[in-house]
Amino acid sequence: MMKSLVNGIGRLSVFTISCAVVSLVSGQTIDDLAARQQEKLESAIARLEAQREEIFQKQIPLAKTYNDLERQVAESRKAVASARSLRDNNSLSLDELRTAVRETNKQYDYIDRVLFGEFAANFESALSVGEIASDQNAPRTRSLALEADDGDRLAELEANLSMIEAGLERVERIFGGYRYSGEALSSDGRLLEGVFTQVGPMLFFSDDAGSEAGWVEEGEGLRARIAETHSNVAEMVAETSRAGKGMLPLDVTLGNALALEGVEDSIWEHLKKGGVWVVPIVGFAIVSLLVALAKCIQIYKIKATAPVVAHEIARALRLGDKDKAIEIASRQSSPSCEMLLEAVENADESIELVEEVMYEAMLNTQPRLESFLNVIAVTAAIAPLLGLLGTVTGIIKTFKLMNVFGAGDPKPLISGISEALITTELGLVLAIPALIIHALLSRKVAGVLSSMEKLSVAFVNSLSRKVDRRGGPSVGN
Structure with a gap:
């Protein structure tokens, strides 16, 4: 710190001495210096005036040139701005064009792959x-x-x-x-x-x-x-x-x-496709058909005898004309004819005996009317079972063929499927009519027996009136 202060004082002393020396020298030449400076000043002023004149002379064309340049710069700036705007517009239009091209490509791909493809597929499927x-x-x-x-x-x-x-x-x-x-x-x-x-x-x-x-x-x-x-x-x-x-x-x-x-198959071809179990089904069908025809002829040709016939026979017996009673009874259809003849033959016996004779005739008639109906009933019961057996056999055959040929081609499996379905069909075709025919015939047999029972009741009642008139318990007593 002290060293810096000493250096400053020394420098100040040297400056003071220098100023004193310069003052002494300037006092001797100040006038010369002023004269020279005056000349220089005047010369500089003259040059300045000449320069100003020259500048003034050149200022107008330069100003005109400057204005032209300014106008050119403005026009150039406008051109640059227009070029930049055009460039921006072109860039935007290019993007729009690229977007439009992409959308058009998508539409074409859809038309080509979907519409044209579907049209080609439909067209080809429509060709003969x-x-x-x-x-x-x-x-x-x-x-x-x-x-x-x-x-x-x-x-x-x-x-x-x-x-x-x-x-x-x-x-x-x-x-x-x-x-x-x-x-x-x-x-x-x-x-x-x-x-x-x-x-x-x-x-x-x-x-x-x-x-x-x-x-x-x-x-x-x-x-x-x-x-x-x-x-x-x-x-x-x-x-x-x-x-x-x-x-x-x-x-x-x-x-x-x-x-x-x-x-479409013929009947014989259809039966052949059913396999071996078609034989017993068809056999039962033939037997049932023959039995049904025979029983229909036997049962439906029986004509019911009206109870009034029993009253006529009893009236003839009351008059003692047994031959007429036998004649009237003989004109009736079987089995009423046999029952009435038995009753006339035993008309002189007790009422209980006559009633038992007529009941015995009815019991003899019932087995004859119901004979072989059980064949039709058995056929109706066994035909579906045979069809089911054929179905099981056909399914087993189908699985065997599948093991050999596989499940891809259905043609080798048709025989087994036909056997399975046709036997069931034939069994039902046989069972349903057999069941209906058995029901109809059984109902008709029950109707015949019922009419015989009504006839016997009417005869017994008429014969009872004859006994009552005689005043005894029976004709024979």
Whole structure:
């Protein structure tokens, strides 16, 4: 701190001495210095005036140039702003275009994969077996074109549009009918070349020689196959295919009638499908049928005897005309005839005996009327059991075939399923009528016995009045 103070004092002393020396020198030359400075000042002022004049002379064009430059700068700034705005707009438009392109691509993908795909699937499913194998298969042509285009969207679009045009043309042609070449299998399996004639959903085929013609149905492997038809239908199809016009048969069921006709079996074929258990079922059916016919003839030809006949016989007996009573009793139908004859023969006996004789005749009649009805009852009971046995056998056979062939193909299993179902069907078909017939016959037998009982009661009552008039307990006493 002290050292700094000493240094400051020393410097101040040196400055003071220097100022004193300068003052002494300046006092000698101040006038010269002032004169020189005055000259310099005047020279500088003159130069300043000249410079100002020169600047004034140049100021107007420079100002004009400056203004031009300012205007150019403003115009340039406007151009830059406009360029920036255009650039921003272009950038926004490009983004919008990119968004629009993405949306358009999405729409096209939807149309291509969904709409065109569904149209192609529906179109192909609507084609007939003749069109599938011919050059009329537009969906197949589209598929081949798409495979060959290798992702070219324009080519894909052209292929799709070509398919749509082909579909519209097909709709127009199919209304009036059209012909095209193709191949079809005959009923015996021969491959024939000829002409398909298609009218709406109906398809016909005629070979080049005209010897094979008729309806066309779908065979194995989507092959067109000529269905078995009547000769007149084949002639109509062959003539129309050859001439290009004519009359064609119409099937409003679109082939369902022919298919149903093909699966209909005769009675013998139906029974054969039922297997071995069809034999006892059919055997019981034949026996029950014969018994039912015989019992119907026996029972339903019996005519009920009215109670008034018993009164007439009793009146004849009261008059002592036994021959007339026997004649009246003989005119009645069996079994009332036998019962009344027995009663007339024993009319001179006691009432209790006559009643017992008539009751005995009724007891003798009942077994004859009810004989063999149990055969029908047993048939009604056993037929469903035989059908159930056939069902179990058929199911066992079906499972055995499944072990051999698997469950994928149902055709080998049809025999077992047919045996299981047909035996049950036949058992029920036999049991239900047998049960109804047994009930009807039993009711009729009960009605006959009831009418005989009423007749016996009427006869006994009439005979009792005869005994009462005689005043004794019985005729014989």
